[in-house]
Amino acid sequence: MSTRAKVAAVIASAGVLGAGWAVGTANGATVATTTTGTTATTATTTSGTTTKTTSGSTTYKDGTYTGTTVTHRYGSVTVTVTISGGKITNVSAQALDGGDRRSQSIDSQAVPMMKTEVLSANSAKVSTISGATYTTTAYITSLQSALAKA
């Protein structure tokens, strides 16, 4: 997953927490911004990194920073940011369940990308196929008969 995608995923999630994150792209570099003033019910993430960054010109100090754990209605989340060469090179988040099923690691959230960036599949190695309402059986049968000839 690209750094930008991770940033986007973290930002998207942080949005839920109401922690006031925003992301922008400037000169090809992805820059994360966070505002300090959050509501009384939520804490601000990334205490170590950042407090304010404006569009693109600010460089961060290299290192890995782990933010404070933010509690939200479904559990809690801790964000870690790695800075290298003054830029964010990695953002990861660890989410903890609040004990109910409506909670997940934000690392599994879907983000937009090009179709070709998606993992491709080797048709001979799948057990079954999802999505092919009418074609599943025919497809597998056809594939297997082709392999039998190979």
Added chain:
Amino acid sequence: MRRTQLVFDVATTEAVKSAFRELEERFSLYREDSEASAIGRDRSLIRSASESYRDMYWDAVAWLAATGGAFTPHRPDGVVDLSGVVKARAIEAAGDILVAHGHEDWCLNAGGDVLVSGAQASGDPWSVGIVDPDDRGQLWSRIDTHPGRMAVATSGVQERGEHVWRMASENTFTQVTVAAADIETADVLATAILGGGIETLQLVQKAYDIDVLASAADGTVWASPVFTA
């Protein structure tokens, strides 16, 4: 290469058939004599519906609330259509029967919706291929199953025409695959995201532990990290 086919014993097969028949007889809108058809003709009958009908109905209504209305049991023409949850419940019932009959490792595929248990004979996890929305003769991606992802469901507008009632006017997604721990969550959320678009995707993926692979009409895709690893 020989084609291997898993054959269950007669008792198991009969139990699955019987469970499907029971659901079909009660919930099919294609059968004039079903309870669902009777309620479809006269909605007031819902008040005196059977316990299993009411149970299914409230289940569908709970999903309506959970998806912000993107999944709904109410057709635009007013008919109550529970098929969105009945199909998943049928697959789940089949799975429960297989387990009850001592079968631990299996892979069920009902119209493109997949539920698995255990692993392949080789010990490898079941691997579920996902069809290419732009060329149904091709595979696009895949996901390996594990305890939190034993069910994979795909909803698409090309499979059976525009069968999903759309909340948004724009045709945002053309195909949506959801992997979850259970088939009802996977199936309902795939349908909801297809119908409700990006807004619904963002709503449900914050609330549920799922992986999503969705294809938009403009060529953009939305993918959880498991689909890019």
